[in-house]
Amino acid sequence: MLKRGSVMDASSQSKKAAPARVKVGVRLRPYMSQEENKLQNCCVRGLDDQSLEIINWRNQLETMKYQFDAFYGDDSTQQEVYARSVEPVLSHLLDGQNASVFAYGPTGAGKTHTMLGSPEHPGIIPRAVKDLFQMTRSENSSSDHWTFKVTMSYLEIYQEKVLDLLEPKHQDLPIREDQDKNIFIPNLTQKIISSFSDFENYFIPASQNRTVASTKLNDRSSRSHAVLLIKVQKREGFSPFRQFTGKLYLIDLAGSEDNRRTGNQGIRLKESGAINSSLFVLSKVVDALNQGLPRIPYRDSKLTRLLQDSLGGSAHSVMITNIAPGQKYYFDTLTALNFAAKSKQIVNKPFTQESNHMPSFVPIKRQREGKEPSTTAPQPNKKLKSESGEESPKPTESSLSTFLKTEGLDSSVVERLLNLEQMLMKKGLKGIPLPRTPKGERLELKRKVEESQIVIQELMEKQRELEAKALAADSGLDQSPNPGDKCQTPEHDAFQCKVKPLQRSAASCTIQRKQAIVQPLQVQNQNTPVSPLGEIAIFKKERLKKKVPCDGSENEANWGMNINADVVEKTRSNLLHILNTGDLKELKSLHKIGDKKAKLIFGWRKINGPLSKIEDLQEIEGMSAKMVASFIKVNLLSNL
Structure with a gap:
């Protein structure tokens, strides 16, 4: 979806799936070593695997309860979060549908750890990619008529600019929408990956290009929104040659920041402003979707423009909301929980992206000039001599004929297709350019020489005809x-x-x-x-x-x-009558009289009265005798 490829002779169709609500899970970060682990400083308590409550910082006896699709306490593991929230949506990719997983929350709440993890405890991104390759291998082994192609792209949105992390020289890329309402980014780098090791070779260096900085709340605070796109193409090797395209967005959002607590200054303050602005537009999009407004402000931010498919679009979306337990994060936690509660009400409309096309591995071979396409069994013992004198095997049955016979199609359909192939071969020798081979170039040159000789012969015949006519005229x-x-x-x-x-x-x-x-x-x-x-x-x-x-x-x-003098006199009188009585439109209808000259004639006539003769036009300012003579001549000729 970030970059569309063209498929020859493809007809795309979209099959709508059942509406899917955005799945929301909340993960509570454990206490850090430098924080005080005391119960009186905790503002969040988990009630069960789906519910939690937040304690009012002013009144410890007052709480607010929330219920989501999943709640992960401070003792939850990476495997638990992945298996419960993310793994169920991966199967939609092989069916040609899109999926989106993004981490949301305030700065320092553990979003990057949830998405990336560590070598000992890998996060959502490495687990999802590894399982995706495992799914393609198992389906490929169970059915040999499907082939898979997996590509990856990696970008970040830094201060409202889209930057390519795989190719850092690609800066400030635009976000576009195609005719099918799919969001894509032109010139975004795509890398083909066939295994998890290929993914690591591209992803690890690209992750080092992401913009991070140190703040008072986080030593490695993300200063941009990172988006990893994994695209899976599933192709069928037999008729009807279907192709399913599914896309997986894995998004690590930058956290909202309170600059009074982070101590941001200078460039950090500018980065914080851009992050908070994009997250504010994100909340406006969620509110507009929940209220059913006619206009959704996706275009107000690069982030929301890119998340257009994930929120209210065509993707199966999962949001992992990360929160911190400390009392000092109370307002950030309350804001994040309110946003998560509104997001789970959004309903997306996924659909299957399917296309049918003829594969490139079924070529139609061009036969030798003057030879009919062979429909008999191949005879390897008989050989033909090529133009260079070398012996080559006799042309055998075309691959299309063999393919159609193995498919078991109706005989009438096979016969029509073979006739069409034969017709294309015959026309190909005349109208279709020959292949760029030594033999093809010789045939092309020979054809041009023959055409030139025909043109020369025609010119010589015309020359003889002209000479005969000239001799006849000479004798006359x-x-x-x-x-x-x-x-x-x-x-x-x-x-x-x-x-x-x-x-x-x-x-x-x-x-x-x-x-x-x-x-x-x-x-x-x-x-x-x-x-x-x-x-x-x-x-x-x-x-x-x-x-x-x-x-x-x-x-x-x-x-x-x-x-005739009478005709001239009559024409002059008609011309003089128009000059004396015509309005501006009629005056401009005369030759060599434009808007300016028409106004001059009209004004002069009001002051001095009608013209006695046409030559009186010389008295008007700006009209010389030469101009008047030309005016009379042209108008006389046009009237005659």
Whole structure:
């Protein structure tokens, strides 16, 4: 959950399990050697294996009773705490469900000892990891179609920063949430472990990277929250190739501190503030869950964000609340017990994380080019020669065929799968990239050479066609027309007159060409004929004789355009009418008139009245004669 891996062709599904309440156990720390072991200084008494009472420090006759899932007195052992509270939740990991165990309590109450222990009395973490490997080995020995993969990650939350303890160079890592609402940390180191010795080789050096310091209450006080993640993947070796993924969180929380008693100063005081702040947000999360509020403040702290699955999430959660017996710890003990009483009311909703995928050990082999996939029994005596001249065994039946036959599936299903395999093989030789082997590279190079030869052949055929057309055009241009002649057929139209092909000689050649000249708008004279198709007449100028250099440069035919004077006058009057009566929107619809110029025209018109002619626009500030001429030309052309 801290880091997701991609599985090819996998379809994930979640199976909901029964709701599970957070299990809470309370452990009473024994008196330390430097403390006075006197009954009058004790503020906590155990009633049975589930109940205890706390004595009011003001009135010894007044007590407050609490009942939890388990109570461990000051004479309890590490094995007793583990076997009763933690061991029952480990079996959920092999079913693809998550579990979470975390120690809570004030500073100096024995949380780290409960989680880590000592070489003589190991704590919850080493016992849980050792039993987890024992469970995987026993299940693997009883059933040979399941394989297991176990990984570990280790981090700490120090002053609201996530630090990787396995790779200390990874600092201030973010906490993310995937599309399935699972919490994970990108770039967090994962180590594959296959035995308890592998776990110790990674965990012991990483534990030395955790931030600890000495205070008046504890010589090795934890200054950060430590989180160990153990992820178990259980894969099925046969159809339907199921995979179950379970995650175990083992969390050692830093204790809440009263700076008046710990004597924190400087950096210790800052660390204490960060610890107390995160634990305060943790209590707010518990209150919001118990009250059923619509918003749970998980994001207010890195700790609660990481515990989102453990409190009100999808994990089987166990909280070990550690308390101290002394009277001077009365308020810290009372606060811890109240928090534990509220936490046991939280109900989580575990689910099974299951995915189905095709395993990577069932490959589909590519057959040799031009060979059909073999469906007969292998013949080891017959051999084939490869391209390099070396003899190689004849291709045998594909592993998919063998696998399908051993599975005992329906014959129609097997036939369809084999046909699909054969089709993929045929397409693979054409469209799928060949493998990076010497033979594959030779085939790839050969295929590229063949494609290049086809392209060259096509280009040569096009070149021959162009040369034939050029020769035909050359023979047609030998009889050059007179300048006054007119083209009588569409083949002699001005735009389709052929050009003599490029000559090889250095001498200049003279050919008859038509040059296209774009002239400005001219008002047509009264004697100019008007085209029956419209009031714009396009006429052809006489052909010009020009010498064309032999480098192939050409000029287009000479053309001009005249417009009927009535049409121009009508268009100008419409344009002037818009300038005199149009609003700002209509003025801005004209070409080359933006918002600023439209406002200038509108304001000038209000002061000086309507324009007598379009050229009066020159009197408006910011509009020159050149701009007005361009404005008239563009708008006339657009209206025409």
